[in-house]
Amino acid sequence: MDKKDILRELGRISLPDGGDLVTRDMVRALAVDEGRVRFVIEAPNADMARQMEPVRQAAESAVARLEGVQSVSAVLTAHGPSAPQEPKKDPPQLKIGGHPKPQAGPVAVAGVDRIIAIGSGKGGVGKSTVATNLAVALAREGRRVGLLDADIYGPSVPRMMGEERQPKSPDGERIEPLHAHGVTFMSIGLMLEEGKPVIWRGPMLMGALQQMLNQTNWGELDILIVDLPPGTGDIQLTLSQRFHLTGAVVVSTPQDVALLDARKALGMFETLKTPVLGLIENMSTYICPNCGHEAHLFGHGGVAAEAEKIGVPFLAALPIDLDTRLGGDAGQPVASGEGPMAEGYRRLARRFVEGGMA
Numbered sequence: 233m234d235k236k237d238i239l240r241e242l243g244r245i246s247l248p249d250g251g252d253l254v255t256r257d258m259v260r261a262l263a264v265d266e267g268r269v270r271f272v273i274e275a276p277n278a279d280m281a282r283q284m285e286p287v288r289q290a291a292e293s294a295v296a297r298l299e300g301v302q303s304v305s306a307v308l309t310a311h312g313p314s315a316p317q318e319p320k321k322d323p324p325q326l327k328i329g330g331h332p333k334p335q336a337g338p339v340a341v342a343g344v345d346r347i348i349a350i351g352s353g354k355g356g357v358g359k360s361t362v363a364t365n366l367a368v369a370l371a372r373e374g375r376r377v378g379l380l381d382a383d384i385y386g387p388s389v390p391r392m393m394g395e396e397r398q399p400k401s402p403d404g405e406r407i408e409p410l411h412a413h414g415v416t417f418m419s420i421g422l423m424l425e426e427g428k429p430v431i432w433r434g435p436m437l438m439g440a441l442q443q444m445l446n447q448t449n450w451g452e453l454d455i456l457i458v459d460l461p462p463g464t465g466d467i468q469l470t471l472s473q474r475f476h477l478t479g480a481v482v483v484s485t486p487q488d489v490a491l492l493d494a495r496k497a498l499g500m501f502e503t504l505k506t507p508v509l510g511l512i513e514n515m516s517t518y519i520c521p522n523c524g525h526e527a528h529l530f531g532h533g534g535v536a537a538e539a540e541k542i543g544v545p546f547l548a549a550l551p552i553d554l555d556t557r558l559g560g561d562a563g564q565p566v567a568s569g570e571g572p573m574a575e576g577y578r579r580l581a582r583r584f585v586e587g588g589m590a
Contacts, residue, residue, distance in 0.1 A: 235262055238271075239254055241297075241298060242291055243255065245287060247284075248287070249280075258273050260273075266302075267300055267302035270305045270306075272306070272307045272308075273291060276310070281309065285308065288307075338476050338477075341445050343450050344378065346456070346589070347455075348478050348509065350366070350457060350480075351468065351483070351501070353490065354462050354493040355462040357490055358515060359460070361392065362550065363379065364379065364560070365567035365577045368415055369574075369577035370457075370581045370584060370590050372581070375454045375581075375590050378455070378457070380418055380419070380444060380459065381417065381420065381421060382444070382458050382459060382461065382467050382471065383460065383461040383462075384441075385429075387420050387422075390421050392565060393410075394412055394563020395410045395412040396422065396426075397410060398422055399422055406448075407444070407448045408449055413565060413568045418448045420440055437467055437470070438470040445475060455584075458471060462493075468500060468504075472506045478507070478589070479507040479589070480508055480509065481509050481512060482498055482510075483511075483514050484511065484512075484534075485514055485530045486515075486516060486530045486531040486533060486534040488531065498542065508542075508544050509544070511535050511536075512549075513534070515530055515550070515551070516528075516532065516552075517532065518552045519551060547583055548576065553572075
């Protein structure tokens with residue numbers, strides 16, 4: 233075996249920008265030792281070296297085919313430094329919060345057909361769990377669904393959706409939402425430092441909601457579900473007065489204390505002339521996984537009776553369920569899988585679709 237034979241083979245290896253390894257004088261330190269061949273391919277600069285890995289592999293393969301060659305080792309290196317690169321510029325920072333921008337009246341959200349608010353009179357009734365799983369169930373029914381976590385003091389949707397990256401804002405104005413389980417979603421929790429409390433007065437809350445609705449690139453949606461904070465505060469007022477709201481759904485547990493607060497939420501939507509599309513009873517029953525015994529830990533039937541009393545649809549009775557809790561903590565909503573709870577949310581989603589709400 234002769235070095236000339238090796239160079240002849242290497243001369244057949246073409247380069248991306250023309251010529252070959254030999255005529256461009258890129259072969260260095262060629263050594264042959266009892267069938268073991270070693271050489272260096274020296275590119276003129278690091279930028280070209282990054283493009284030449286396929287050339288290195290082709291050179292090794294070509295030499296390995298020669299008679300008498302037992303092994304080949306080709307090393308790729310660069311002669312000079314990389315070409316100077318433009319310094320990276322950080323994208324403009326999007327500031328969330330601040331005073332809301334003036335509006336002549338209620339406006340639509342670009343690309344969104346319907347906006348439905350999910351509210352409750354008090355915290356702890358599973359409102360965010362219902363909103364998240366309903367959004368996922370509607371997406372599985374073929375609807376184009378968005379989910380806005382407007383619970384600014386206690387945002388939990390990112391954890392339940394299993395996606396907690398900070399959204400990008402290439403121009404410092406528009407927000408690129410995240411996507412998970414077929415749902416496009418946005419949350420104030422994604423825009424703030426993890427674990428940092430939100431200590432804002434009313435105008436900043438109103439401004440943040442306005443930004444998340446108007447400056448998020450929602451795309452084309454059949455329905456945008458808004459997970460409201462509990463109670464009857466600034467966020468509820470801003471949403472109902474500044475945006476074209478299709479209607480609201482109120483979530484409550486069956487116990488009397490929860491129903492007292494749920495009635496306040498219903499009264500608020502009535503005062504704001506926001507249609508109440510229905511009531512959902514969450515934590516309705518508990519079924520023992522071992523013996524199948526059904527227990528009504530928070531009472532039973534109170535929400536259904538309230539819906540009948542005020543003349544609005546009773547949409548669903550959802551039980552306490554361990555898989556629902558585990559799925560929410562793991563970022564895998566129970567509605568995204570199979571089983572009794574997934575089927576329950578699927579039936580709820582179909583009621584929305586068949587009733588023209590989604």
